[in-house]
Amino acid sequence: MSVTSRPAHYGFAEHWLPRLVLAPSFLLVLVFLYGFIAWNGALSFTASRLLPNYEWVGLAQYEALFASERWWVAVHNLFIFGVLFIGGAMVVGIVLAILLDQKIRLEGALRTIYLYPLALSFIVTGTAWGWMLNPGLGLEKLMHDWGYAGFSFDWLVNPDRSIYTIVIAGIWQSSGFVMALFLAGLRGIDDSIIKAAQIDGASLPRIYWRIILPAMRPVFFSTLMILAHIAIKSFDLVMALTGGGPGFSSDLPATFMYQMAFTRGQMGLGAASAMMMLVTVSAVVVPYLYSELRRSRHV
């Protein structure tokens, strides 16, 4: 009797156990991620100010957003930051990875040194770079103390330059990560391919440029995705380094959204800017996910 009932019992556990285990996290994701995205979407169509209300105003918040000079500064900054940060971290990371790939001694130590910034939070990075770049405390003062009185490096307090300090700190923090990804990729290249290219008469730069880096295409795209999405979400680095200032010259959409929604009592406007960021992130990530998923199904 018990023998015959056992398969049914197993079937029940096999059928329900995974669902039961996954249910809480699924529920949490559903409510706190997609639920709040939907709520935020709803708020962006209301006249919410300090607190949410549901006075329907249609697209008025979006109109206000697109008319706001500060929003366009943030968008423009995101463009500068995105391009320079992604490009810079990529170039520095790839160069470091190639150098480390030359079978040098102390590789373990060097890798740790380069990867270490990744273990810091953007707040620490921002604060530390804030001190270093502060004209009264850091680099400029140091140079003055050493006697180079003419030296001036005031990007942190210069509205036309402040966004570039964020770029520098961002590259510093993220290039070790890019290096680790590319180093793993480079190590996957068969040694004899390089030997074959040497016999074919190619110089080392040419071997990297024509053979090895093209083979890194998948690594390149994954890294690009991750960096793009770090760039769009960047918030803590700006808050710690410049606070969006001077004025609002180094605002990014994320800090703009935070300012509007939580300190200036413009929740509807903040919600509208958050929706714009969501759309941007989706525009980057969805095609990537789509192509990845399609590929894995084909394989």
Place this chain on the structure above:
Amino acid sequence: MGALAIKNVTKRFGDTHILKGIDIHVDSGEFLILVGPSGCGKSTLMNIIAGLESPTSGEVHIADRVVNDVAPKDRDIAMVFQSYALYPTMNVRQNIAFGLETRGVPKREQEEIIARVAKMLQMDHLLDRKPGQLSGGQRQRVAMGRALARNPKLFLFDEPLSNLDAKLRVEMRTEIKQLHHRLKTTIVYVTHDQIEAMTLGDKIAVMKDGIIQQFGSPQQIYDAPANLFVAGFIGSPSMNFIPAHLASEGGAIGVSLQSGEAACFVPLPDSQRFARYVGKRVIVGIRPEQWDVANDGGGLDCKVDLTEPTGPDTIVFTQINGIEVQARLHPRDARAPGSVLHLRPDMGKVVLFDTETEIRIG
């Protein structure tokens, strides 16, 4: 003219000696096989010839020129790697063209060369595919084509067939042999397959532990192996090593063989060369095909333990002097397990080895 000469080359990685004094001389147009067990330093030696590694000491000559300080690209060699080492993001055409391009061959000429190579290796239809879209055999062909695109003085093949299945391996082996007949370029070919070694080589260098154990023609190595290792490594099934006493009986020097109750004394021809060893233990090396069935009642009565029919021959297993011995017989002569066979070794071909040094005697 010497195509390749390696003079007392050694290689150390840190404290480990990989190559311990290699000497090789290959004449122009010869096919040299480097054969040996895994890890004996074959690839290391190839890399040294190619200039991808530098020797710790010794000299490498290519076409009578010392090339120790010459870069790989200027040594006028082409190499096929065990893993093929095709450039993964380039299609077959670009793979072949890459080396020509770096050497500044004009575009038109490149196309002619690619067409010639593709025709020679019958891979015209593959030219626009990426390596990932090719089968193992096709990749092997492309790797070969890349080497053939130039007319080097020396081809280096590092186990080019070891990733192929058995049938394709035999086909490609024949193709390589035909290619060599046609091109008459000097080839150094690494393998650990002794059949490839025997069938392809003009000369064979058998390596073990970074030392060349024997260097000679395939027939020399087969008939007169320098030591126990070479004797066991070349030939399949492998040579039987029978421990025996060397004795002098009625003026003839010979060995006594024993199987179960039966025993016989087998005199050796030209036996004065073994005089020193009379009364000592030696190892008698007899290849499986060097046994005959003595239908006249002579020879040693051996009980058949097991038979393995291979088609053209049947391998018969028996015990002689306490050792398992294989004899390759005509199926007509073989007997079922349990029955008795009169086996007689072809003493003219038998070789003897010193028990201690494992070197061939006489």
